[in-house]
Amino acid sequence: xxxxxxxSALLVSVENVSFSYGRGLVLExxxxxxxxxxxxxxxxxxxxxxxxxxxxxxxxLKPSRGSVKIMGxxxxxxxxWERIGYVPQKATHxxxxxxxxxxxxxAMGLLASRRPFHRTTRDEAEEIARILxxxxxxxxxxxxxxxxxxxxxxxVFIARALLLAPHLLVLDExxxxxxxxxxxxxxxxxxxxxxxxxxxxxxxxHDIGIANRHITKVACLGRKLVYHGTHEEFCRSAALRDxxxxxxxxxxxxx
Amino acid sequence: xxxxxxxxxxxxxxxAGILIAFSCAVLGVFxxxxxxxMIGHGLSHITxxxxxxxxxxxxxxxAVAFVVAVFAAWLLVKLKxxxxxxxxxxxxxxxxxxxxxxxxxxxxxxxxNAGLLSYLFGEILxxxxxxxxxxxxxxxxxxxxxxGLYHKLVFLTFDRESARAAGxxxxxxxxxxxxxxxxxxxxxxxxxxILLVSALIVVPAAAALxxxxxxxxxxxxxxxAGALSVVLGLLSAYVFDLPASGAIVLVGLVLFGGAAAxxxxxx
Numbered sequence: 064x065x066x067x068x069x070x071s072a073l074l075v076s077v078e079n080v081s082f083s084y085g086r087g088l089v090l091e092x093x094x095x096x097x098x099x100x101x102x103x104x105x106x107x108x109x110x111x112x113x114x115x116x117x118x119x120x121x122x123x124l125k126p127s128r129g130s131v132k133i134m135g136x137x138x139x140x141x142x143x144w145e146r147i148g149y150v151p152q153k154a155t156h157x158x159x160x161x162x163x164x165x166x167x168x169x170a171m172g173l174l175a176s177r178r179p180f181h182r183t184t185r186d187e188a189e190e191i192a193r194i195l196x197x198x199x200x201x202x203x204x205x206x207x208x209x210x211x212x213x214x215x216x217x218x219v220f221i222a223r224a225l226l227l228a229p230h231l232l233v234l235d236e237x238x239x240x241x242x243x244x245x246x247x248x249x250x251x252x253x254x255x256x257x258x259x260x261x262x263x264x265x266x267x268x269h270d271i272g273i274a275n276r277h278i279t280k281v282a283c284l285g286r287k288l289v290y291h292g293t294h295e296e297f298c299r300s301a302a303l304r305d306x307x308x309x310x311x312x313x314x315x316x317x318x
Numbered sequence: 319x320x321x322x323x324x325x326x327x328x329x330x331x332x333x334a335g336i337l338i339a340f341s342c343a344v345l346g347v348f349x350x351x352x353x354x355x356m357i358g359h360g361l362s363h364i365t366x367x368x369x370x371x372x373x374x375x376x377x378x379x380x381a382v383a384f385v386v387a388v389f390a391a392w393l394l395v396k397l398k399x400x401x402x403x404x405x406x407x408x409x410x411x412x413x414x415x416x417x418x419x420x421x422x423x424x425x426x427x428x429x430x431n432a433g434l435l436s437y438l439f440g441e442i443l444x445x446x447x448x449x450x451x452x453x454x455x456x457x458x459x460x461x462x463x464x465x466g467l468y469h470k471l472v473f474l475t476f477d478r479e480s481a482r483a484a485g486x487x488x489x490x491x492x493x494x495x496x497x498x499x500x501x502x503x504x505x506x507x508x509x510x511x512i513l514l515v516s517a518l519i520v521v522p523a524a525a526a527l528x529x530x531x532x533x534x535x536x537x538x539x540x541x542x543a544g545a546l547s548v549v550l551g552l553l554s555a556y557v558f559d560l561p562a563s564g565a566i567v568l569v570g571l572v573l574f575g576g577a578a579a580x581x582x583x584x585x
Contacts, residue, residue, distance in 0.1 A: 162535065164532065171469070171472060
């Protein structure tokens with residue numbers, strides 16, 4: 064494979080990134096390439112810098128040192144944010160009284176990216192209906208979002224991210240508070256998006272547990288990048304053993 | 319009711335009060351859902367410092383209060399984003415500072431008199447024709463900003479982190495909402511006074527959110543609840559010889575109670 068082909072396959076490039084909150088260094092000299100089609104799990108204990116890393120990728124935080132490029136552009140100059148879908152850690156922590164239906168929440172990102180006074184077109188309405196069917200929420204389209212279960216709410220946020228046809232979907236601990244049955248369905252959906260639609264997925268998690276069957280690559284953080292490679296290599300690596308010895312249970316049950 | 323509307327000062331109070339209460343309530347929906355409900359309380363305390371400064375320098379106290387409130391709104395957004403203070407901490411810091419400064423300045427200006435009390439407790443019946451025009455301009459300005467930025471503001475209100483990641487200018491949108499709140503508070507101060515102006519922002523919005531099924535309906539219901547509070551509050555003040563500011567806020571609280579009861583029934 065030539066270098067041009069490698070470059071076009073490179074979706075996100077994190078190069079020597081360090082970040083500190085005041086004097087506390089949270090990320091140190093992290094270099095992490097993310098390639099198109101990856102289903103990357105970013106693992107690590109609390110405070111290891113997982114959320115900080117994805118916030119630097121999303122341009123929400125500016126690295127103290129190093130650089131981030133998305134699709135070859137420095138993140139500060141990147142404009143096509145509709146190509147990046149994001150499901151935040153606290154996505155389901157909104158006010159339950161928020162007066163919005165599932166359909167309205169799914170349309171939020173799309174409408175906010177349009178010009179003032181934009182009204183949903185017929186094509187957009189059809190696309191919203193299609194995405195809702197994809198995540199299995201077509202029957203709940205008119206339900207108030209605050210009345211759904213945690214698992215259903217997470218699927219609403221994924222639908223919102225998918226509506227803009229992203230190339231990259233970033234999820235920060237998306238199954239927190241979701242029961243095991245829902246979690247399994249949720250990862251099946253992510254896998255279908257990754258394999259069926261070619262969407263690159265970056266999943267931040269404490270516990271690869273159920274996601275283990277679907278991920279293709281692993282980045283293991285402990286302020287520095289401790290490990291980056293394929294999932295198979297990771298299962299045999301010293302990094303995994305070190306983290307388990309440190310009291311962090313990364314359950315691996317590959318089926 | 320017919321006799322009530324015969325008085326020009328009551329007509330002015332009604333028109334300006336409805337416009338200002340409507341503006342406060344519509345902004346209140348965004349602030350309450352962002353858990354920034356206390357922002358009105360904080361900005362009203364700072365407005366008190368502005369008024370006292372105006373009284374001290376004997377130059378248009380309302381205009382000085384307006385400048386101070388807008389500056390405080392700007393400072394509040396900066397404190398939250400740059401100094402990393404939580405919203406309620408930033409509001410508490412500015413609010414206590416504003417009130418303390420106001421007390422010192424009012425004392426220096428020797429203005430602990432009826433003039434100052436009218437700002438503390440409101441004087442809707444003394445609203446001038448010019449203030450009616452200001453209220454109309456404020457309501458039109460707020461409608462234009464909210465209509466123009468509607469989708470961005472709703473996204474930001476619902477999920478701040480995702481809005482930021484989607485490339486929305488979060489700090490500029492925050493600044494727009496907070497400055498509008500500051501301007502509204504300065505005018506709202508004439509209706510119900512510094513001590514109660516935050517109620518015009520919070521109570522109708524909280525009532526609307528009890529029963530609204532969509533964001534647009536919440537804005538309409540909040541605006542209606544705010545306007546209704548002024549109409550029924552002024553009417554009851556006229557009929558029962560009550561202080562207008564207190565009556566307006568109490569009517570708002572009754573509407574909130576009714577909405578909360580209706581919500582329980584709808585469940």
